[in-house]
Amino acid sequence: MPDPLLIPSIAMLSGGGLLAARDYMKRRLRSTEDRYMSIYGKKEWQASNMDLSIHCDAEQDDTLKQAFRKRLEAGLSEDPETFRLFREEADFRGERVEFRERPKVNVDELCEPRLGVHFDMEQVGAIRVIWNHMQTDGVGMWNALRTLFDPNPPLVPYRGVPAPPPFLPELLALPATARRLAWRGKLRKGAPSAELNRGLEIWEASPIRSFKAKAGGGSFNLLTSALVVAAVFARHPDRRRLTVGLTAYFPFLQGRNKYGVLLCKVRRGSLEFIVRQLKKQTRNPMVSWGTAAAQSYALGRMPDPAFIRLVSYYRRQVDVLVSSLPVGRDPVSLAGVPTVISCHPWELTLPYYFLLVGTRHQLHVSYTSRYPQDRSFLELGALLQ
Numbered sequence: 001m002p003d004p005l006l007i008p009s010i011a012m013l014s015g016g017g018l019l020a021a022r023d024y025m026k027r028r029l030r031s032t033e034d035r036y037m038s039i040y041g042k043k044e045w046q047a048s049n050m051d052l053s054i055h056c057d058a059e060q061d062d063t064l065k066q067a068f069r070k071r072l073e074a075g076l077s078e079d080p081e082t083f084r085l086f087r088e089e090a091d092f093r094g095e096r097v098e099f100r101e102r103p104k105v106n107v108d109e110l111c112e113p114r115l116g117v118h119f120d121m122e123q124v125g126a127i128r129v130i131w132n133h134m135q136t137d138g139v140g141m142w143n144a145l146r147t148l149f150d151p152n153p154p155l156v157p158y159r160g161v162p163a164p165p166p167f168l169p170e171l172l173a174l175p176a177t178a179r180r181l182a183w184r185g186k187l188r189k190g191a192p193s194a195e196l197n198r199g200l201e202i203w204e205a206s207p208i209r210s211f212k213a214k215a216g217g218g219s220f221n222l223l224t225s226a227l228v229v230a231a232v233f234a235r236h237p238d239r240r241r242l243t244v245g246l247t248a249y250f251p252f253l254q255g256r257n258k259y260g261v262l263l264c265k266v267r268r269g270s271l272e273f274i275v276r277q278l279k280k281q282t283r284n285p286m287v288s289w290g291t292a293a294a295q296s297y298a299l300g301r302m303p304d305p306a307f308i309r310l311v312s313y314y315r316r317q318v319d320v321l322v323s324s325l326p327v328g329r330d331p332v333s334l335a336g337v338p339t340v341i342s343c344h345p346w347e348l349t350l351p352y353y354f355l356l357v358g359t360r361h362q363l364h365v366s367y368t369s370r371y372p373q374d375r376s377f378l379e380l381g382a383l384l385q
Helices: 017-027 032-043 058-078 138-148 168-172 174-180 205-214 220-235 271-282 285-300 304-315 380-384
Strands: 049-055 088-091 098-101 118-120 126-132 197-204 241-249 259-267 320-328 340-345 352-359 362-369
Touching (some): 032 285, 168 285, 197 380, 220 241, 220 352
Parallel strands (some): 320 352
Antiparallel strands (some): 088 098, 118 126, 352 362
């Protein structure tokens, strides 16, 4: 297979340098995920569906759902821009899936199945928010939902940041990009073909912070990602290495899905050793963006059939994909009702997908796996030992 990562900077040295430069500047910030999901979703809409569920005690079910409906109704009429996502519906008439915005939509319509965001309130103690990744990523979905919850100062503000300079990141990332071409996942072939396994664990943040302090500080997010990787190593004692994908949010991307995946090759070892490996491979933001940008640009030059094959090629590299969604400094509540948030994909091509919904006090850790798990999986005390 030819090398799919045709770094645009190399093209500058050829005879078509000016045309290549113009093409690169036009494509460098486009979202590859948007294109993939639009092509794939034309055939398999539900494959990109996600469940974001809001859980509460059964005794407070009525209070939660009445407040949710009331706030949603008010938001639809009083804040149409924030709730624009809820008015969109998928249109399959063209070559790609497009989203059309309806002038108005009411709460009852949003509580029925549709080709757009909708809500299922049938289960006691839960509200299911069903959304499609073709329409938005997790940050976009939370931005549309967060005003329905009680006020909560952001844990991490998603501020607009300028795009990185052109050309230089890809040049800096050449060695890392070349190494990643040969990486392969270690868990895909042995994954059972049975139903997906889904779960939710609550991690208290205080013992994680205590461990971080003893280990000499560092990034809280890298430590929690390392905890997830350690859990997968414990579940698969025969694996010496795993390829781990860490999602990174790039607000300057042009598209509905503003994220990229940073690949790390991780060897089995202590939690501190796993943290060090993740830190070493993600410590240079310019290189991290460069590898993502080079791959995205190369894929953008491919016709649809080759594009789909290459995206599948890259996805086979990943054993464990970890996403983080910081939602607020305080515990998440709605009308004073304490809530827990989980998120699971309807379908999964990777062996493991984790979403860590974070507050200052807790992490709501959702996992979807192609392997069965027992009750000890993700037990925080054992992972911190």
